[in-house]
Amino acid sequence: MPVLHWSPRSPYVRKVMVALHEKGMADQVTRVRTPVDPMAPLVGFLPTNPLSKIPTLETDEGQVLFDSHVICRWVDRNGRGGPVLFPGDLIDERNEALGTGLIDVALPWLVETRLRPEALRSQALVEGWRTKMNAVLDWLEARMPDLQARSFDIGHLSIGVALCYLDFRFGAEEWCKGRPLLSAWHAGFSERPSVRATAFQDET
Numbered sequence: 001m002p003v004l005h006w007s008p009r010s011p012y013v014r015k016v017m018v019a020l021h022e023k024g025m026a027d028q029v030t031r032v033r034t035p036v037d038p039m040a041p042l043v044g045f046l047p048t049n050p051l052s053k054i055p056t057l058e059t060d061e062g063q064v065l066f067d068s069h070v071i072c073r074w075v076d077r078n079g080r081g082g083p084v085l086f087p088g089d090l091i092d093e094r095n096e097a098l099g100t101g102l103i104d105v106a107l108p109w110l111v112e113t114r115l116r117p118e119a120l121r122s123q124a125l126v127e128g129w130r131t132k133m134n135a136v137l138d139w140l141e142a143r144m145p146d147l148q149a150r151s152f153d154i155g156h157l158s159i160g161v162a163l164c165y166l167d168f169r170f171g172a173e174e175w176c177k178g179r180p181l182l183s184a185w186h187a188g189f190s191e192r193p194s195v196r197a198t199a200f201q202d203e204t
């Protein structure tokens with residue numbers, strides 16, 4: 001069975017997990033908890049993924065696939081039923097990039113404000129990330145009719161997971177405030193069985 005290097009609190013991994021559920025493949029993959037750390041690359045994992053990042057997938061054919069975009073493509077190709085995640089008009093992947101880009105903003109922000117020693121933290125960086133986060137959210141609020149006119153694809157999945165991650169780690173930023181269309185859309189997204197089955201969890 002394919003092996004997915006995994007964590008219950010990684011938003012990139014959750015993209016893959018939601019995709020697996022959407023495509024009826026959640027039980028077709030063995031999950032292995034792989035404790036990566038940007039400040040201490042996992043030496044034993046480097047021969048598998050020299051970037052020491054998750055998600056990473058080892059297929060039955062001996063291929064190693066990363067990152068979340070590539071693995072979601074593999075899921076879409078190998079899934080049984082479910083929505084076509086990559087319809088191929090580029091807007092699907094543009095929207096995926098926007099969702100993943102929001103995660104790319106949130107993750108270093110989290111590292112900066114929670115893991116770096118206080119004396120080394122940069123307020124300017126945090127303000128930059130906050131500006132980008134709000135710009136993405138406003139951009140989405142303005143384009144909700146376009147997003148909703150499309151069938152569910154990798155763009156919806158990626159944006160939805162990114163918003164779940166903001167709820168999980170950045171509740172104080174109150175991203176819903178003043179964005180009624182995006183909030184309502186995300187409430188519907190959160191009810192999908194694939195999303196409910198893959199909730200973020202902090203380990204104790």
Ligand SMILES: N[C@@H](CCC(=O)N[C@@H](CS)C(=O)NCC(=O)O)C(=O)O
Nearest residue numbers: 010012036037038053054055067068
């Ligand atoms: N672009 C990658 C990003 C993956 C990523 O950064 N994952 C984090 C976990 S949330 C990680 O592995 N961090 C460890 C590190 O940066 O060394 C993707 O979409 O899969």
